[in-house]
Amino acid sequence: MKAEEVTRxxxxxxxxxxxxxxPAWAGEAQPVAADPALEERVTALATELRCLVCQNQTxxxxxxxxxxxxxxxxxxRMREGASEHxxxxxxxxxxxxxxxxxPPWKATTALLWLGPVLLMLGGLAALFIRLARRRRExxxxxxxxxxxxxxxxxxxxxxxxxxx
Amino acid sequence: MNRYLLPLGVFxxxxxxxxxxxxxxxxxxxxxxxxxPAPTFELPQLHEPQKxxxxxxxxxxxxxLNVWASWCAACRDEHPVLADFARSGAAPLYGLNYKDKRDDxxxxxxxxxxxxxxxxxDADGRIGIDYGVYGVPETYVIDKQGVIRYKRxxxxxxxxxxxxxxxxxTELNRG
Numbered sequence: 366m367k368a369e370e371v372t373r374x375x376x377x378x379x380x381x382x383x384x385x386x387x388p389a390w391a392g393e394a395q396p397v398a399a400d401p402a403l404e405e406r407v408t409a410l411a412t413e414l415r416c417l418v419c420q421n422q423t424x425x426x427x428x429x430x431x432x433x434x435x436x437x438x439x440x441x442r443m444r445e446g447a448s449e450h451x452x453x454x455x456x457x458x459x460x461x462x463x464x465x466x467x468p469p470w471k472a473t474t475a476l477l478w479l480g481p482v483l484l485m486l487g488g489l490a491a492l493f494i495r496l497a498r499r500r501r502e503x504x505x506x507x508x509x510x511x512x513x514x515x516x517x518x519x520x521x522x523x524x525x526x527x528x529x
Numbered sequence: 530m531n532r533y534l535l536p537l538g539v540f541x542x543x544x545x546x547x548x549x550x551x552x553x554x555x556x557x558x559x560x561x562x563x564x565x566p567a568p569t570f571e572l573p574q575l576h577e578p579q580k581x582x583x584x585x586x587x588x589x590x591x592x593x594l595n596v597w598a599s600w601c602a603a604c605r606d607e608h609p610v611l612a613d614f615a616r617s618g619a620a621p622l623y624g625l626n627y628k629d630k631r632d633d634x635x636x637x638x639x640x641x642x643x644x645x646x647x648x649x650x651d652a653d654g655r656i657g658i659d660y661g662v663y664g665v666p667e668t669y670v671i672d673k674q675g676v677i678r679y680k681r682x683x684x685x686x687x688x689x690x691x692x693x694x695x696x697x698x699t700e701l702n703r704g
Binding site for chain 2: 417
């Protein structure tokens with residue numbers, strides 16, 4: 366009986382929430398930019414930049430308040446006629462190279478860029494050294510000619526060897 | 530014996546590298562603003578909006594700018610440390626009230642105490658972006674020429690205050 370009441374109340378409350386909630390949700394919708402071409406440019410640039418708060422998301426993906434602010438900054442600046450290059454410079458000035466998903470080529474980033482190549486070269490070198498060593502081991506005559514003769518003699522002496 | 534030496538060496542190297550990596554804090558992004566002039570602004574003060582504050586007014590003084598907000602939990606942790614700092618009188622402490630509501634901010638200062646000589650209002654976070662703020666609280670030490678000399682991202686701890694900020698202020702005041 367009590368459970369029934371609870372259910373009835375829950376349904377009532379949920380219905381009310383749905384009725385009341387609707388205008389509030391409508392208000393939260395992101396304003397669609399009047400200029401889709403501009404919006405495309407903003408998004409394209411925002412996917413190149415890192416969200417500082419979440420760090421593994423791009424500015425385009427993140428809904429952190431700072432990411433929203435920075436996207437708005439990008440939009441405002443583009444509207445004022447700034448190029449992609451200008452805006453990237455603006456971001457780097459404030460947040461450093463860390464905001465770039467494609468870090469610039471610098472002394473401090475050399476290892477970052479060359480690391481994968483170095484690892485692959487190291488792996489290839491190790492592989493070749495190993496293969497060369499194995500080939501040398503295989504090529505080396507396992508037995509001297511005297512030993513070979515002895516083996517042949519022993520095999521010939523073996524009973525049953527002749528039968529086959 | 531020898532054949533195990535190389536893999537062991539590689540393993541030890543990896544452990545060392547990853548160990549160092551683990552001890553680093555990825556949240557601490559080195560600020561490109563160190564050694565650069567503090568971005569200018571002119572903003573209304575929190576308590577007296579008709580009065581404005583600009584970093585240019587601080588020329589000739591070593592001062593500290595702390596970015597805070599009433600919604601920021603870590604700011605509350607940091608608060609007693611800043612209060613101690615303000616009481617010591619090592620350098621004037623100004624607040625940048627970041628993306629906050631004026632009433633909330635004033636109530637917060639009333640509740641926990643106001644260590645700031647003044648706080649300015651950065652309601653939309655524009656100035657915060659100029660200062661490269663991404664994790665409130667943040668703290669900047671600015672020298673007599675208006676150059677940023679130190680930036681702390683996250684709450685100032687008593688250890689950082691004692692080992693970094695206060696010695697730096699003393700040094701900057703001497704120079």
